[in-house]
Amino acid sequence: MSQRTIRRQIPLALTFIVGMIITANWFIDAAPLGALSNTITNFNTVMVAFMMGFAGVNILMIHTRRIQRNMGQGNTVDSVYSVLLLGTLIIWTLLGIVMGRSSDTYQWLYTNVNLPLSATAYAATLFYLASATYRVIRARSTETTILVVVSVVVIMGNMPMFVTYVPALLTIKSWIAEVVVTAAYRAITIGVGLGGILMGIRTLLAMETGFLGGTEE
Amino acid sequence: MGENGGIGKTLANLPTWLYFGLIILAMGYITLYPLGFPVPITDQTRNVYNAIEALQPGDIILMDQGYGAGTIAFHEPGFVVVFRHAMDKGAKIVIVSTGVESPMLLERALEKIQPEAKGYEYGVDWVHLGYVAGGEPSYASILGDINGLFTDDWEGTSTSSLPLMKELSAPTNEKIDLVYIMTAGGDVVEGWIRQSAVRYDHTLITQVNEMMVPTILPYYPINCDGIMNGGVGAAEYEVLSGYAGEAVKLSDMMTMGGLVVLVFLILGNIGYFMTKGGGS
Amino acid sequence: MADVIGLWISAILTIMITTLAWKETPVSKTAEHIYLGVMTANTLVQAWGNINSVGIQKIMSGQIMYIIPVVLGIMAYARYSKENFWLYRYPIALVVGIGVGTAMSGLVGGKVLDQIKGSFWSLNVPGDIGASVNNLIMVITLVSAMIYFIFTIKAARGPLMTQLSAFGRYAMMAAFGYSFANTIATRINQYAGRIAFLMLEWLQLG
Numbered sequence: 001m002s003q004r005t006i007r008r009q010i011p012l013a014l015t016f017i018v019g020m021i022i023t024a025n026w027f028i029d030a031a032p033l034g035a036l037s038n039t040i041t042n043f044n045t046v047m048v049a050f051m052m053g054f055a056g057v058n059i060l061m062i063h064t065r066r067i068q069r070n071m072g073q074g075n076t077v078d079s080v081y082s083v084l085l086l087g088t089l090i091i092w093t094l095l096g097i098v099m100g101r102s103s104d105t106y107q108w109l110y111t112n113v114n115l116p117l118s119a120t121a122y123a124a125t126l127f128y129l130a131s132a133t134y135r136v137i138r139a140r141s142t143e144t145t146i147l148v149v150v151s152v153v154v155i156m157g158n159m160p161m162f163v164t165y166v167p168a169l170l171t172i173k174s175w176i177a178e179v180v181v182t183a184a185y186r187a188i189t190i191g192v193g194l195g196g197i198l199m200g201i202r203t204l205l206a207m208e209t210g211f212l213g214g215t216e217e
Numbered sequence: 218m219g220e221n222g223g224i225g226k227t228l229a230n231l232p233t234w235l236y237f238g239l240i241i242l243a244m245g246y247i248t249l250y251p252l253g254f255p256v257p258i259t260d261q262t263r264n265v266y267n268a269i270e271a272l273q274p275g276d277i278i279l280m281d282q283g284y285g286a287g288t289i290a291f292h293e294p295g296f297v298v299v300f301r302h303a304m305d306k307g308a309k310i311v312i313v314s315t316g317v318e319s320p321m322l323l324e325r326a327l328e329k330i331q332p333e334a335k336g337y338e339y340g341v342d343w344v345h346l347g348y349v350a351g352g353e354p355s356y357a358s359i360l361g362d363i364n365g366l367f368t369d370d371w372e373g374t375s376t377s378s379l380p381l382m383k384e385l386s387a388p389t390n391e392k393i394d395l396v397y398i399m400t401a402g403g404d405v406v407e408g409w410i411r412q413s414a415v416r417y418d419h420t421l422i423t424q425v426n427e428m429m430v431p432t433i434l435p436y437y438p439i440n441c442d443g444i445m446n447g448g449v450g451a452a453e454y455e456v457l458s459g460y461a462g463e464a465v466k467l468s469d470m471m472t473m474g475g476l477v478v479l480v481f482l483i484l485g486n487i488g489y490f491m492t493k494g495g496g497s
Numbered sequence: 498m499a500d501v502i503g504l505w506i507s508a509i510l511t512i513m514i515t516t517l518a519w520k521e522t523p524v525s526k527t528a529e530h531i532y533l534g535v536m537t538a539n540t541l542v543q544a545w546g547n548i549n550s551v552g553i554q555k556i557m558s559g560q561i562m563y564i565i566p567v568v569l570g571i572m573a574y575a576r577y578s579k580e581n582f583w584l585y586r587y588p589i590a591l592v593v594g595i596g597v598g599t600a601m602s603g604l605v606g607g608k609v610l611d612q613i614k615g616s617f618w619s620l621n622v623p624g625d626i627g628a629s630v631n632n633l634i635m636v637i638t639l640v641s642a643m644i645y646f647i648f649t650i651k652a653a654r655g656p657l658m659t660q661l662s663a664f665g666r667y668a669m670m671a672a673f674g675y676s677f678a679n680t681i682a683t684r685i686n687q688y689a690g691r692i693a694f695l696m697l698e699w700l701q702l703g
Contacts, residue, residue, distance in 0.1 A: 010587075014590045015593055018591055022357075022598030022602070038387075039365075041354040042566075045547060050574075052350060054573075055541070084527065087534070092538030102347070111507075114535045114539055117535065119511075119687070119691060120514045122687050123690065124514065133482050133485070146674060150670075154675050158427075159471065160257065167257070174260070176675055179635055182435055184638055184642050184665075193609040204598075204601075214583065244685075352596065411606070416606075427679035427683045428679045448689075475681065
C-alpha cells in the first residue's frame with residue numbers, strides 16, 4: 001500500500017463511509033443501522049472532546065515562545081502576563097480535573113472568577129457597539145437610510161416605555177419581523193442550505209479535501 | 218450648511234467618554250429607581266408559553282441549557298421561569314448542556330428554582346446530565362439513545378439508577394414530548410431543529426439572544442413553534458406566567474440603555490447631515 | 498465568609514475587564530490574560546469529563562470498542578508533528594464525515610424543502626385583505642432577495658430582474674436594520690446584568 005493511499009485516500013474513504021452510514025440512517029428505519037449510527041456519533045463526542053485540548057496546547061506553545069522571546073529581549077513585563085496566563089491555565093485545569101468539575105470548590109471558582117470575567121467581556125462590547133452606532137451608522141444612501149430608519153423603529157419597539165405611549169410601535173416591529181425579516185432571511189437560508197448540501201456532497205465525494213490539512217500528498 | 222458646520226461638526230464628533238458615561242449612568246439610575254412600564258407580549262413568546270401550558274403531567278421535556286456567562290442576564294431568568302412553569306404542569310425535565318459553561322450556570326439557576334422544595338425529586342422528575350461535546354452529531358445521539366451516550370449524570374451518578382432515564386430507553390426521540398433550547402448560538406438551534414423538529418416532528422421552542430432571532434425567524438412557525446426573544450422575551454414570559462423575576466427589572470434598564478444609544482444614533486446622523494457638503 | 502470573598506473577587510474582576518473597553522492598561526491586560534487562562538482551563542476540564550464518561554468509563558465497563566475513539570483522539574495530536582502529521586487525518590476525516598452526514602440530511606428538509614413549502618403563502622386570504630397584502634409582500638421579498646444572489650445567469654441582468662434585485666437589496670437592508678437593533682438590545686441586556694450585579698449584589702444599593 002503506497003504512502004498516498006495510507007495518508008490520504010483511506011482517510012477520504014472513511015469520510016465517505018461514515019457520512020453515508022449516518023445519511024442512510026436518516027432515510028432507512030432499521031434498528032441495526034440506527035445502533036451503528038448512534039455508536040458512530042458517540043465516538044464523535046469522544047474525538048471532539050480530545051480535539052478541544054488543542055486550545056490548551058496552542059496557548060501553551062504560543063505563550064511559552066512568547067516568554068522565551070521576551071526574556072531573550074530583556075522584556076520581563078510582557079512575560080509576566082504570559083506567565084500569569086499559563087499559571088492560571090495549569091492550576092485551574094488541575095483543580096477541575098482533580099476535584100471534579102461538579103465539586104463545590106470548582107463551582108465556587110467558576111462562579112467568582114470565570115463568570116464575572118466572561119459575562120463582562122461579552123457585555124463590554126456594548127461600548128464598542130455604541131461607538132460604532134454613533135460614528136459609523138449614517139444614512140448615506142437609500143440602503144443605509146432604510147437600515148437606520150428600521151433600526152430606530154425596532155429599537156423603540158423593544159423598549160416598553162415607548163410601546164406604552166405608542167402601541168403601534170409593537171405592531172410595526174412585529175410586522176417587520178414576520179413579513180420583511182422572515183422573507184429576506186428565508187431567501188438567505190435557502191441559499192445557504194443549497195450551498196451546504198453541495199459542499200457536503202463535495203466533501204463526501206473527496207472533491208473538497210482542505211480539512212485534511214498538510215501539504216504533502 | 219456651512220453656517221451649521223460648527224454645530225453639526227460638534228454633534229458628529231462628541232467625545233467617547235460622554236456616551237459611555239451616559240449609558241452607565243442611565244442604566245445605573247434605573248437599577249435603583251425602576252420605571253415599572255408594563256411589558257407588552259408578542260405572539261412569539263405567547264407561543265412558547267402555550268407550548269408549555271399544553272403539557273400534561275408526565276410529559277417529558279428535553280432541555281438544552283446551552284447558554285454561557287455572556288448571556289446569563291436574560292437566559293437565566295428565562296430558564297428559571299420556564300422550569301417553574303413546567304413544574305406547575307407536572308412535566309418531567311431532562312437537562313443536557315451543549316455549552317462548556319452551562320452546567321455550572323445551571324447550579325445557580327437551580328438555587329432560585331429549588332425543585333426539591335416544590336416536591337420535584339431528582340432522578341424521578343428531573344435529571345441533569347451535564348455537558349456533551351460534539352455539536353450536532355451529539356444531538357442525534359441524544360435523540361437516538363440517550364442512555365448509550367450518558368452513562369453518568371453531572372454529579373457522577375450512574376444513569377441506570379435513575380428512574381427517569383429508564384423511561385428514555387431507545388429510541389429516545391419517541392419518549393420526548395417537547396424540546397426547549399436555550400443558547401446564544403444560532404447554529405445550535407438550527408442543529409436541534411434539523412435533528413429534532415425536522416426529523417422527528419417534535420414541538421420545539423427556544424430562547425435565543427435578540428441578535429440571533431432573525432436567523433431563527435425563517436423556521437418559525439414551520440419547524441420552531443415559539444421563540445423567546447432574549448431578555449425582552451424572558452420578561453414577557455414572566456408576565457404571562459405570573460412569576461415576577463429579574464427579566465422584568467432588566468426591561469427597564471433595556472429601555473434606558475436603548476434610549477441613550479438611540480439618541481446618539483440620531484445625533485450622529487443629524488451632525489452628518491448638517492456637515493455633509495458644507496465643507497469642513 | 499467565602500461568599501463575601503467571592504463577591505469581592507467577582508466585583509473587582511468585573512471592573513478590571515470593563516476598563517478594556519476604555520483603553521488597554523496593565524489592569525485590563527491582567528484581567529484579559531486571567532480570562533483567557535480560566536476559560537481555556539474550563540474547556541479542558543469539560544473535555545476531560547466527556548473523555549472520561551463517554552470513553553474511559555465505557556471501556557472499563559466492558560464496551561471495548563470505545564478504545565477506537567480514544568486511540569483516534571490521541572492520534573489527533575499528531576498534528577503538532579511534521580513527520581507524523583498524516584496520523585491526524587484519520588480522526589479529522591471521521592469527525593468531518595460524521596458532521597457532514599448528520600447535518601446534510603437535515604439541511605435538505607430543514608433549510609430547503611420545508612422553507613420552500615412554507616413559502617407558498619396564500620395571496621387571497623378570504624376576509625382578510627391585510628394578510629393577503631402581507632403574503633404578497635413576503636412572496637415578492639423572498640423572490641427578489643433570491644434574485645439578488647444570482648450572479649451567473651445572464652437573464653438575471655434584464656431590466657425587470659434588476660428592479661427586483663434592487664427591491665431585494667432594500668428588503669435585506671431592512672432585515673439587517675432589524676438585526677442591528679436586536680444586537681443593540683442583546684448587548685444592553687448583557688451589560689444591564691453586570692450593572693445590576695455591581696449595584697444590587699456588591700454595593701447593595703437597592
